[in-house]
Amino acid sequence: MSNIRQVSGEERLHTAFTLYPYAFGETPSAGAAEELRDTLPFHEDNHTLIVEENGRTIATAAAIPMQQNLRGTVLGMAAIAWVATHPGARRRGHSRRLMHQMHSDMLDKGHLLAALYPFHPSFYEKFGYVGLLLNRTATFPPEGLAPLLDVTLPGEVSWQNIRDGFEVYRAFLRRVLSERHGFMFTPDFRAARARDSADRWLATATVDGEVVGLLTYRVDGYGGRLHADELLYTTALGRALLLQFLAQHAYHVSRIVITVAPDEFPETWATSITVRTEAESAFPTSPAMMVRLLSMDALRGVRCGAGRVEIELVDDQLLAGRYLLDGTGGTIDVTTTGTAGEKATLTAAGLSGLAYGVLDPVDVVARGLGEISEGAAVELRALLPRHTPHAFGKG
Template sequence: MRIRQVGASERADVVFPLTAYAFEPTREFGELREKYRRRMRYFEHVTTLVGEEEGVGARACVAAFPMRENVRGRVVDMAGVASVASHPESRRRGYVRELLWRLLEQMRDQGAVVSTLYPFRPSFYARFGFVGMPRRRRVGFAPEGLPRVELPGTVELRTNAEGFADYLTVLERVCERTHGFALFDELRTAEFGEAEVWLAVARGDDGEVLGALPYEITNFGDELDGRHLLATGPLGRALLLQFLARHVDQVRRCSVWVGPDAVPELWGTDLEVTLEGLVDFPTHGGPMARVLDMRGLDGMGAGDGDVTVEVVDDPFVAGVHRLVGEGGRLSVTTGGAPRARLSVAGLSALVYGVLDPVEVMTRGLGQIEYTAVDALRALFPRELPYLFADF
């Protein structure tokens, strides 16, 4: 297999046949190719690697979107892995494995501190050091169950194109304060401005943008189908919920996406809600993440503590690292006597706040001295990440 990097102009001819066969309905192949070709102007910054066999062309592909992610209060460069596919005649031959290692190395060298993805099979990506994160939730409720009170602020109804600048403002502000929240670069994000949906924008009395909700209405008397309910705080969320309550005589039900720590059952006293977080394979895998560069974690939010760990069996972050939390920030240096021996998945689970040190051991992701458990727990307190972006 020969590995080659291809640009956006080649994706429709080289990558699309592989990804379309893997992920799309057969009967829509021709129509989708032309739609895919038109979208490629937004993929100029995507790193795409293909594995080719002589005489038959591309047999496997992987790609990474340049993104930014909030990791415990520090926004770092992130590689969003996608377009992982192989031709059925070339599967089980290690092509994707070789491409993925090459892709992660290249993205690390380009400055990516972490990487995330949505797996078709978590056990496959666990071999590359990825660990699971909680999946977003879908909340459904009837609008008449929402409370109605006077609030200091307004909600403006816009088309997506009219309000997209405000939506981007909300994305940036939520990313700054939400652990795990990830954003595409400006070029890739611009495509979302073309979506034909309504956009509700919440503002405070001073005009500050506090929240946004893209949505569409399926039919009169049917459902208001919302995307992510994004707010910079409780007031922005409350204003958007008040706006949804005004649809009581128009739609039967509302539904929106929320982060894994949301508690919509507390949005109203008599509010009946369904809260679903479907995880199945290969179509609805929960996201996964891993650390690519220890140096990039320096300055990340952390509790007080001082622990030296050894990360093993990884080409990127293996070694002995002293982790010190002081004044709410983490510092990372090398050397010392390790009190924990971790896989990169175990380290990533602690950094992302998805597993307790004891759970890291019970999952087989590392061995930790008893005296270091509390210190690691203090350094990396549990904090559920909200991976907003789909890719």
């Protein structure tokens, strides 16, 4: 007989962590156990569940308590990770049971959203998850940005080791969290990995003492590549300053590889820049992030357009029911009473796609995630218009 229970602290080492090396590591990996022990501080407040059978761990899942911006409102978000099952216990429903328990537990802790990287997207779609847009990778020679060096911009860019600039880095991420739809913010115990590893440079763009952009990166050697993480900025000037800084690496590195948001267009950064911008969705190695609402309260008070529609949520343990979504006041009012002229039937994945702004009502119907009349589609487009989420800030 198997049962689910929560584990914490060093108990993770001989329970959940026993499945990690085989599921996520290389084979063989002699030092895996010690490496996992070293990561314990970065799992400190994770919610870790295991399935036990005859005293042995046969499946596990965990959630990192994070925050995410949904259309301008910052909410608690559970980042589901390390879902693994012993090979001899697979296809017996353990992951399904763990996901249901995890959703319930994290909702009880006040998390209204959930996100994960799927090993099998259709499996998670049944749990109400829908895919987000992929971030892009832009690759180009730094000389392509050379024209920017001929322009004098107000402000400056400084650089230092991430360890030395960690507090500035975290403060800026908190600010971006409040401003950018889809942005995520990791808890301090998790983000400490970046500080403790100290394996990144931090470039900070400031104007009149205010941070307007930053970039973490590493250089793999003279004449090699500069690998930059997420290009983050709050103003166009912040972006321009960071790009100007990258241009200064001509004849230092041969290529710059940088992660940009789905609505960033590197081909416009400079005249005649030679750049390859790409995104590849592949499973299980490079999947798009998937997200869902854990509660209808996630939509309550969210800024919206002036739509009004009655929806029925089906096939979901958490959201099933009838709701009236009213955006005539400028923010969404969610009630379980009242009626509207237009009605729609949605799965949790269909609603999540609309809420995050990645699906149009027609997409929802075409993908089998709901039944929406033409009139209801008009109301839903007004209420929850398309909106590009910036799934940055993973930490």
